[in-house]
Amino acid sequence: MNNKLIFAIFILVILLPMQVNSSIMEEHIKVAQTAMDNTVSSPITQELKGYEDYYHMCQMLVDLSVVYYFSLDSDDGTKLNFFQKLFKIFTFRIGSRYTATHSINSAFRALELAKDNPKLKACAYGIATHHIVDSVSHNEAVPEAIKKTNLWNGLVHSIKEIHDKNLFTNEADRVYSRQILELGYEPEIVNFFEQVYIYDPVLSKVDIPKLMDFFITQLQTTSSKEYRLGFQSFF
Helix, strand or coil: CCHHHHHHHHHHHHHHHHCCCCCCHHHHHHHHHHHHHCCCCCHHHHHHCCCHHHHHHHHHHHHHHHHHCECCECCCCCECCHHHHHHHHHHCCECHHHHHHCCHHHHHHHHHHHCCCHHHHHHHHHHHHHHHHHHHHHHHHHHHHHHHHCCCHHHHHHHHHHHHHHHHCCHHHHHHHHHHHHHHHCHHHHHHHHHHHCCCCCCCCCCHHHHHHHHHHHHHHCCCCCCCHHHHCCC
16 A cells, blocks of 8 residues: 555545535635626626525525535445445535535526525625636646645645635624525525526425525534535545
8 A cells, every 4th residue: 555545545544534614615615705896887796786695695695505515325325335325425426416406407407496586686796606616626726636646636725725714704704694594594595506506407306495494404513614414425
């Protein structure tokens, strides 16, 4: 067993459960708020006025499927053993249900469903913004970290995002991000998310309202400053 594999297993088994428990919630909000501050004359920014909380809240709720971050089952539904799970970590084979909520198609559907409802349109813009913010990290920051460390994407990816998030967010950002999640319980919002995602074949059998409730509850009640849902799905 070479040193790289030994180090990788050490990171996965020892460090992930204890330390890699971060969310990227407030980072999404910080980036989006900065963009709004720098585009005050933009028609979209003007549309968001009065609905900023919904815009940011819906941007965070795209991650509601984080409990499926690492799929624990094979494609035919059989359980994977520990080493098969390790392979998924190293190759960064993300769970299909998590991937489904992160499809750009969901953003297009959200904008279509929102129509002329200003609150839902702000929510739809939030869903779309989530993908834009992710794209910068996934196409620039994370690949650069992989290049520097010469480690697998599955080990570097989230740790790099956590590191970057901690550089420019603070406690006030974290508190705000958790407070506005309460808006996700509004029937109009719950129904909107269900309509956005339920028609995806991968999510058709998922109870979207229940998943939203679980996600929000975990973030608002966790005893730590962050959440571990994505990594807990592996263990």
